Amino acid sequence: NAGVTQTPKFQVLKTGQSMTLQCAQDMNHNSMYWYRQDPGMGLRLIYYSASEGTTDKGEVPNGYNVSRLNKREFSLRLESAAPSQTSVYFCASSVGPGETQYFGPGTRLLVL
Amino acid sequence: AQSVTQLDSQVPVFEEAPVELRCNYSSSVSVYLFWYVQYPNQGLQLLLKYLSGSTLVKGINGFEAEFNKSQTSFHLRKPSVHISDTAEYFCAVSPVSGGYNKLIFGAGTRLAVHP
Numbered sequence: 001n002a003g004v005t006q007t008p009k010f011q012v013l014k015t016g017q018s019m020t021l022q023c024a025q026d027m028n029h030n031s032m033y034w035y036r037q038d039p040g041m042g043l044r045l046i047y048y049s050a051s052e053g054t055t056d057k058g059e060v061p062n063g064y065n066v067s068r069l070n071k072r073e074f075s076l077r078l079e080s081a082a083p084s085q086t087s088v089y090f091c092a093s094s095v096g097p098g099e100t101q102y103f104g105p106g107t108r109l110l111v112l
Numbered sequence: 113a114q115s116v117t118q119l120d121s122q123v124p125v126f127e128e129a130p131v132e133l134r135c136n137y138s139s140s141v142s143v144y145l146f147w148y149v150q151y152p153n154q155g156l157q158l159l160l161k162y163l164s165g166s167t168l169v170k171g172i173n174g175f176e177a178e179f180n181k182s183q184t185s186f187h188l189r190k191p192s193v194h195i196s197d198t199a200e201y202f203c204a205v206s207p208v209s210g211g212y213n214k215l216i217f218g219a220g221t222r223l224a225v226h227p
Contacts, residue, residue, distance in 0.1 A: 004155075033215075040121070042202055042217035043156075058214070090155055101215060103148075103155035 002026055004104035006091050012110045013081045021076040021107050023091030031094045032074035033058075033101065034066060036087040043090065049074055081111045114139040114205050116218035124224045127195055133188040133221045135203030143205040145186040146215065147177055150200045159201070162186065173197070198225045 007022045025032065030051045035043040045058030047066040055066050063085060065077045074093075078085060088108050092101040119134040137143065144163050148156040160171025167179040177188045186203060203218040 040219050042116075042219045043215075044217070045214060048214065092156075100158050100161065103157070105155045 004091055004093055004102050006089075006104040006107050008107060009105070010108045012112065013078075014112050015082060017081050018077070018079050019081065020078075021089055021091075021109075022073070023075065023104060024073045025091075025093040025102070026072065027093060027102065028071070029093035029095055029102075030071070031096060032068065033092040033094075034064075034074070034076045035090045035092065036060065036085075037090060037106075038087050046076065046089075081109075083111045085109065086111045114141075114143060114207060114216045116203050116205055116216055118201075118203055118218035118221045120221050121219065122222045122224065124226060125193055127225055127227050128192050130191050131189065131193050131197075131223065133201050133203075133223065135186045135188065135218060137184050137186065137203070137205050139184075139205060139207065142208040144208060145177075145179060146204040146206070147171065147175070147186070147188050148202045148204060148217075149173075150202065150220075152199070156202065159188070193223070193225050195225050195227060197223060199223060 004025045033048045034046040037043045044060050049055045049068040052071045067075045088106045090106050091104040094101045115138045117136045125131045146161045147159040149159050150156050160169045162169045162179045170176045175190050200220045200222050202220050204215045
């Protein structure tokens with residue numbers, strides 16, 4: 001039981017390049033989330049998926065797209081990376097409202 | 113809308129001393145309350161949560177927190193800290209209604225435990 005896994009762990013991009021961050025959970029959770037963490041700002045929700053087949057915007061969705069591929073997997077795509085997207089990205093999952101969110105180890109992204 | 117304010121960005125403390133990390137929140141609706149810990153280069157791990165019932169909540173690693181509705185606070189305490197408690201701590205709230213457990217985080221408090 002690996003919990004929440006994220007790939008890659010580190011990535012360096014040039015401005016304008018695209019990439020997809022992958023997230024998978026093996027806990028049979030319904031809900032999945034993408035956050036970004038920036039110094040002094042805590043974690044901010046980018047997108048979430050309440051259940052398979054649904055996605056909704058969070059607090060900071062601009063510049064990102066998501067896909068809930070199946071119940072296990074939730075990917076985050078940067079179509080044209082910008083230096084402002086330099087951050088640490090965390091994926092999380094939960095059974096439902098009021099339940100614990102379980103976080104992955106994070107992806108550290110640097111956009112030059 | 114909800115917001116979370118962690119009143120101290122950094123808290124230095126000596127080993128075996130008590131510590132309190134302060135968290136205030138603002139919300140027009142009822143919320144669930146959480147404390148998460150992040151050890152260096154790791155993801156977040158749940159310390160404790162308040163959903164309902166007793167306002168004093170006990171979590172892992174000897175931490176506890178008290179929900180004060182009148183002061184809209186949820187301060188985290190530990191009576192005696194260890195070096196291994198050095199980490200960043202995040203307070204978070206989630207609206208009870210809404211259905212999707214959307215967490216709103218504070219900016220974090222970095223706890224540094226010194227020998």
